[in-house]
Amino acid sequence: MIKTFIVGYDGTEPSKRALDFAARAAKGRGAAVLLVHVLEWSPYSFLTMEEIAERHKEREKEVERAKSVVNPVCEKLRASGLNVSSDVQYGDPAEIMCEIAGKHPESIIVVGRKGTSNLAARFMGTLGISLIQASPVPVTVVP
Template sequence: MKRTIVVGVDGSPESRAAADWAAREALRRDMHLRVVHAWLWQPLGAPIVQDRDTEARRSQEVLEEATAELTHRYPSLPLTAEVLQDTPVPALLGAAKDAETLVLGTRGHGVIAGFLLGSYGQQLIAAAECPVVSVRARHGRPVGGPEEGEVVVGQQGGVEESAGVLGFAFEAAAVRKVPLRAVRAWSLPPVYGYSPGSMWIAEQFGGLEPFEKAALEQALEPWRLRYPEVEVVEQVDMGSGGHVLLSAASDAQLVVVGRRVRESSVGARVGSVAHAVLHHAVCPVAVVPHS
């Protein structure tokens, strides 16, 4: 059975852009595309005329319009389509449970104001077990860097912690036949001048920056061996993770970031770096969960 990419559609230009991106990605990676639309009959406790049959018919039309557009553009794409009888978040989380990737649309508000991820999008990215790709839209088509642009990945932590994130990024660069820019951000610890641990690192590696470069090289090594055809550009900069990654991704066609899987008192969280990139990167952003 082919691996599957799931994309959620709702008839909006943003979801059409997400479906288009997902279709091209499925063709690149020789995957099956599953197009889903979530709809659940929920009578309102208000004096508003509702017709269940009309709403059900409209939900089916949303799906048919999306699949017809994709079939016309990509006739060789294997796809299925389904209306899911549930509210959006649980419906899409269920559909993505066995998927390789879940794709969502994002509404843009311009370069300065950033992008509106929406409550559904934030909940899905924070809770999904698979990578989630957020796609920006303009006139119903994906926007972002040029097709020949790099894939940019943010690497943090050690070898095992970043394995899933780097694996996704290397595969994305390989199928696109473009370079991969691996970015690691670092900053001085608050007690740098007094910490024995920090001074030991400085002595062993000649400073914190060489230590960070060595950590990035170590994390990349197994993936370089697995994907020898991928040209890798290493970038280690001082600064916050979000700012460094956004600067590196100005001309990228895809940015890949990690999301640590952990619960807080307010539920699952996206993380500060992923949050910054999701709201301000121009190109599609893939958020990969990791332990």
């Protein structure tokens, strides 16, 4: 039984389609929705103290921007009667979503498909492919 729909959400059209799909499915099952927004951050080495401080400030700004995308959506879904929570993290999107799914064994990951150049990625998106290969729970890729 699915208790949690883990949705990769960044405000893009594909992520909105994934969220719509997950919200309808969750409502029909009495399940929760967990919106996950992952900010990719590449680590740099050999930074000065000033550069480290600047990166920290940038990181805080990015988290606030991400929350400004996710929080209004959560409020709207709560108003419709859904049990909704969110998680904003830094890292690799597939790794973070798989880690979260590992903590919610009765869950399913839902992501939107984004168009890319190679054939496999064109059908499912690169995140979708990574999740299908590594996820401990089922994955749905919404076209």
